[in-house]
Amino acid sequence: MxxxxxxxxxxxxxxxxxxxxxxxxxxxxxxxxxxxxxxxxxxxxxxxxxxxxxxxxxxxxxxxxxxxxxxxxxxxxxxxxxxxxxxxxxxxxxxxxxxxxxxxxxxxxxxxxxxxxxxxxxxxxxxxxxxxxxxxxxxxxxxxxxxxxxxxxxxxxxxxxxxxxxxxxxxxxxxxxxxxxxxxxxxxxxxxxxQSLDVENPATIGTMAGPxxxxxxxxxxxxxxxxxxxxxxxxxxxxxxxxGREAGGLVARFDPDTLDRSATAPPAKWDDVTVIAMGSVLGTLQAAIEPMRAAGAHVRLVGISAFRPFPTQALRDAVGASRNIVVVDRALELGAQGVLTSCVGGALVGTGSRIHSVVAGLGGRPILASSLTAVIQRAIDGDLRRLEFLDLKEGGVPAPSLGATEVSR
Amino acid sequence: MRQVRVHGRGGQGVVTAAEMLARTGFMAGHEAQAIPSFGSERTGAPVIAYCRFDDRPLRTREPVLHPDVVLVQDPTLLVSERVFDGVPDGGVVIVNTEGDADDVRTQAGVDRPGVDVITVPAMRITMEHLGTPRPSAAMSGAYAAVSDDITLEAIQAVYRTRFPGRVGEANARAAAAARAHVAAQLAGEDPEQAAAAAVDAMEVSHA
Amino acid sequence: MTTVHIPFMQTGTLAVGGRLLDLEERSVQSQADRPSSLTKGHRACQGCAEALAARWVMDTAVEESGGKLIVANATGCLEVFSTLYPESAWKPPWIHSLFANAAAVATGIASALRAQGRDDVRVLAQGGDGGTVDIGLAAVSGMFERNDDVLYVCYDNQGYMNTGVQRSSATPPTARTATTPAVGKAPGAPYGQGKSMPKIAMAHEIPYVATATVADLRDLESKVRTAMSMHGARYLHVLVPCPVGWGTSAAQSIALSRAAVESGIFPVLEARDGEIVATHPIRERVDVEEYLRPQARFAHLFKPGGEEGLERWRALAEANIRRFRLTEATP
Structure with a gap:
């Protein structure tokens, strides 16, 4: 229901x-x-x-x-x-x-x-x-x-x-x-x-294993x-x-134009920018990319459904011939890049892909569709850096505005 | 897509209000989504929640930045919160207050002639019918008076399902009264009389 | 026909095997079909009182449960010496997860059995003093507080013997360990630290708390029987001398346990619902020296400058005797 x-x-x-x-x-x-x-x-x-x-x-x-x-x-x-x-x-x-x-x-x-x-x-x-x-x-x-x-x-x-x-x-x-x-x-x-702890079939579970x-x-x-x-x-x-609906799997593919989730969606093409992400940001990405596609932009979306085990082959299949990759990453490998980016990099090793890490939404910072659109456009234009922080405010750590209204139950 | 922002205070059931509004929109035939804003709970502190309606499944998870409709559950928020922020021309701000639209604009310090301001004594109506200061049903009733997004029938069904018995009925009456109040104001009729008549009509139909 | 008088000195509280007793009075260990739950082939040190105590506890619990006992074991000597892959010295179903969580794992097993409607299967958790008094205390306390149907047994050898004899919060004052060396102004473990786990258990007002030693294995057995006859959270604290950690000969584990009891250093008691209901009276009081002198970890007490430490030990014994009325018979 x-x-x-x-x-x-x-x-x-x-x-x-x-x-x-x-x-x-x-x-x-x-x-x-x-x-x-x-x-x-x-x-x-x-x-x-x-x-x-x-x-x-x-x-x-x-x-x-x-x-x-x-x-x-x-x-x-x-x-x-x-x-x-x-x-x-x-x-x-x-x-x-x-x-x-x-x-x-x-x-x-x-x-x-x-x-x-x-x-x-x-x-x-x-x-x-x-x-x-x-x-x-x-x-x-x-x-x-x-x-x-x-x-x-x-x-x-x-x-x-x-x-x-x-x-x-x-x-x-x-x-x-x-x-x-x-x-x-x-x-x-x-x-x-x-195997279980069973009085009819006693087993020892959790032994020590040496070198x-x-x-x-x-x-x-x-x-x-x-x-x-x-x-x-x-x-x-x-x-x-x-x-009668898709859930789980290894990677989520999306129809190029409707952005509906579709296991039969074709792989990305050589002139596509492929955006890779996981979790709820995929919804905002669907919303951001659909109008870009309608306006003729060559962008595709791939979701990581199973992060462990990491779906190396399924990801390579979905990315297809695309070599311009944007990973929207909600966790940071300090001093390196986004954590998912590293995994994507490992999976795409040898493909000669340009992989951009966009670290976004840390600690609850809302990820806005307009910000995603801008980042993707820069990837299309070839001026997205290897590592970027979405909506990063320059000049130190900002304090919340007076009377900020972040409250919940 | 229709986007709604609810302003209230911790303890007024703001998050529940957005969730109930989403249920109401769904019952009225739309796809719906409610997003609370989150933080450490403090009773009395300003709280915001969002709601979206659409005729296709909702995908985006971003907070509502440009609400078509703003519901302000507590008039004291007009001073401290920027309730008109992001509202495009043609949008509506519905405020629980005993004052009128001019009072609202004055208190908020905002002119914005392109934005409609609707006022409704939702807290008085709620206290009369429910007895506890949770004006979400009355605010929804006011919303139903100015938009086809939701209907009074949907509001009443949602509250009766969620709070079976006295509380559901009281909310249903508050919604009816608030809707009639606003409708009468817009029609240039006596709002108090209309609100009372709407509740009486419910009791007749239930008798 | 001449009557042969058998010296029956070993019956009563201090007897071990009891083969001279009537069949029904004999210990589990004296029976030909004893369960041998902790069976031969394990790698415990010579004179390990923990291995001895665990065997008695487990066999009694297995017998009392009709052979339907599941055991959760904390990391520690007992686990390491009994289950090096691919061998296991345990006959009952047995699980080792981590150092700090044996009590919680046991709660999980008990919960699963309840959900499965298996009220015939009983659950026992066990660990050393480190896994109980220190790192595992929160889980043990949680299990007590919920009154989960688990018998938890702590084998207390008063230190982290498995990792090379470091101080735990069950290490007694003045004891030399690898992290409380017997050098400097106050040699050995400091005064005024450490926890009494039996008292902590009693403060939870769980159905049953008892202490025991390997000097009186019939008493240990009887306490396991009592515990197994009850439901809810139960706690048994067993003093188990460790020849390696205490610096004693393997032959002294029983005698030292007895000296700990008879000097007043280790009160042997039973409590129900937080109230002490029985204490083991000191039969023939001995000076703390009888307990301390054979242990190399206390050698510095018997060198010049050690008198103050000895006096504090005597005060400790006095306090126990007074607090637990150890020279009086249980009313």
Whole structure:
């Protein structure tokens, strides 16, 4: 049913309909609305056969998740920003032990200075933790991705983060069609752990591995991670077939002229500027590029849907013959460029592409369509630098104007 | 595309107002989107939220920079907030106040003859019907009086669904009263009488 | 027929095996079909009291659970010496995640079992003093506060022995460790620091808190049985001498544990819902020297200038005896 829902509510409904056995939560903005909603559902009976655990830190949230997933229950948690970093040790651990936990990351900046607003620094800090990272471009995809994430994670025995832009998506209300419980039941197989803590079949989980076996352990984890690309693509295709809309996948392609999302959109051409981004800025980019195309500009848009594993081949296919690349990046690799830019650069190595990094939207700075249009036009004109900060104000750190009205619940 | 900006104060339900407005627009047949602005919560501090309607799915996530409609839930914000900012000629600023349009322009220190100013005693209407200072339904009612974007029926259905029972009904009455109040003003009729008649008509139809 | 009088000196509180007892009174370890949950082949040091205590705790808990026990283990000696890939010395289902999170992992397991309706399977978490008193304290406290259905066992050897004998917040005053060397004006660990985890546990008013040592394994076993007969958060704190960290011979672990109890340094007690309900009375009080002198980590106390330290130890023992009424029988 299509209805207007806050992003967090849509995600909570989708998660509840995936029937998790254990949900655990520690509050941090901007993910709180999701776990608040789940806590209510666990009491109203909308979420049955589920233990909702209030823990004392994010570190324990991930640790409880490790225990419950290892004991064979479908497990969900959510966090953001400082919380993701506070649980970092357990984040790596869950991946190393092959536990298919699904976690929403309501993407938010990392302090200092403390900042509760959106960028991608938190997920990027965990990019090598061994988790799948699936990025939502809007609230519909955020809800859908959770269903796909459970399916993919459980098939692979690998945890998955669903990354959605904090506030920009979590707190915004959109028209969303949350998959029904019946449809999810028919789509998502029951959780059958590859290995679990079972008194009938006792196993030791989490042994020490010395120098003689650690490299091979990591190599196998790496190979499994490479397998993940096909599994993500396959479940996303099945999702599109059953639910009649695209979600997830490796990269998002867009129709050159309507800018509608379209898996069958042709690759970019040699004279196109290709804009690459991930998360909610893709929506603003759609809005910015559509009129540019109508006016004859050679611009294409490609979204990164799965940031981990990084979709090297799918990205190369979508970029096609285009060699003028603009990456709109919401996280900064200090002293270098945007984090996504580095990954795109790695994927396009040997193509001779000019890659421009446009760092945008750090710490909640709104990304304006007009600013994006101007940057893309400069790329077309050949005067965009290798690294630019969108809407950077010169002359030091500006103070907010008197009576600035940034307030929320 | 139609873009709306809501000004209010922390505790007045500004974010909820934008969300309810999006639901109302959706029920009235549009695609809709509500975007709160975000920060550390302080009761009484100025708050802004945005809403968009369109007849095709909304893509952009940027804040509303050029609102066609501005809803000001608290007249004291006219002094501290630049509520006319970004409003193009032909836009509408709807203010909850006991004053008139000239008072609004004077308090805001803005002339802007190209922008319509609509006033409605939304807080008085809300306190009369609901009893708590959350004037979002009344403000929506005033909006429905000057635009086809939303309808009174959609407002009432949305509030009744979200707040079943007394609160939903009270909001439905406040919306009806505010809409009638504004409509009467524009028609040169007695707004107070019109507002009362609109509520009476609801009660008759419900009896 | 002549009657043979068997000297039965070992029955009672200090007996270990109990093969001279009636079958039903014998310890788990004296039974032919004992679970051997921590089985042979592990790499613990000679004289490791943690290995001994863990075996008794685990076998008792396995027996009490009818063989349906899941264990979460913190990083530390116990984990390292028992599970070097590809071997494992554990028979029950067992998980090691991290240093600081055994209590939270156990909460997760207990939550999953509840969600699955498996009320027949029990959960035990265990760790050393570092994983419990220091780095894992928040998770342990959280588990207590929620009253999760977990028995948490801390094997306290009073320092970070796995990493080479550094000071923890369970290291006693004056003890020499690699990070509190016995040099300078106040040699060894400083006075006035450290935490009493049993008291912290009691402050959470959880259903059961107990302390025990390897000097009285029947007592340890009985406390595990009591704990396993209950639900909710339970805490057992076991003093486990470490020959490497304490600088003692492997043969002294039991005797030192006994001296710790009989000198008043380590009160053995049971508490329910935050109230002490039983203390183990000192049978034959010994001076703290009997506990301290065999340990190289306290050698500086027995050199010129060590008298002040010794006196402070005596004061500590006195305070324990007074506070916990260790010379009186439990009413």
């Amino acid at each position: 299509r209805e207007v829902l806050e992003g967090s509510q849509a995600v909570a409904m989708a998660v509840a309909r995936c029937r998790p056995g254990v949900v655990c939560a520690y509050p941090i903005s901007p993910q709180t609305h999701i776990v608040e909603a789940l806590s209510r559902m666990s009491r109203t009976g909308e979420l049955t056969d589920c233990e909702y655990v209030n823990v004392e830190s994010e570190f324990s949230a991930m640790s409880v998740s490790i225990g419950s997933s290892a004991a064979g229950s479908r497990t969900y948690t959510a966090t953001a920003s400082q919380g993701l970093l506070y649980m970092a040790e357990a984040v790596y651990n869950a991946a190393g032990m092959g536990l298919p936990i699904v976690m929403t990351v309501a993407n938010r900046a990392i302090g200092a200075p403390i900042n509760i607003w959106n960028d991608h620094s938190d997920s990027m800090a965990m990019r090598d933790a061994g988790w799948l990272q699936l990025f939502a471009m809007d609230n519909q995809e955020a809800a859908d991705l959770h269903v796909i994430a459970f399916a993919v994670a459980e098939e692979l025995g690998m945890p998955a983060m669903v990354c959605m832009d904090g506030f920009v998506l979590t707190h915004a209300s959109d028209v969303v069609d949350v998959p029904s419980a019946e449809d999810i039941d028919a789509f998502l197989p029951p959780f059958r752990p590859l 003689e076996s650690f490299t091979e352990t990591k190599y196998l984890q790496h190979m499994r991670f490479l397998d993940a690309a096909d599994v993500i693509a396959s479940w996303s295709a099945r999702f599109a077939e059953r639910f």
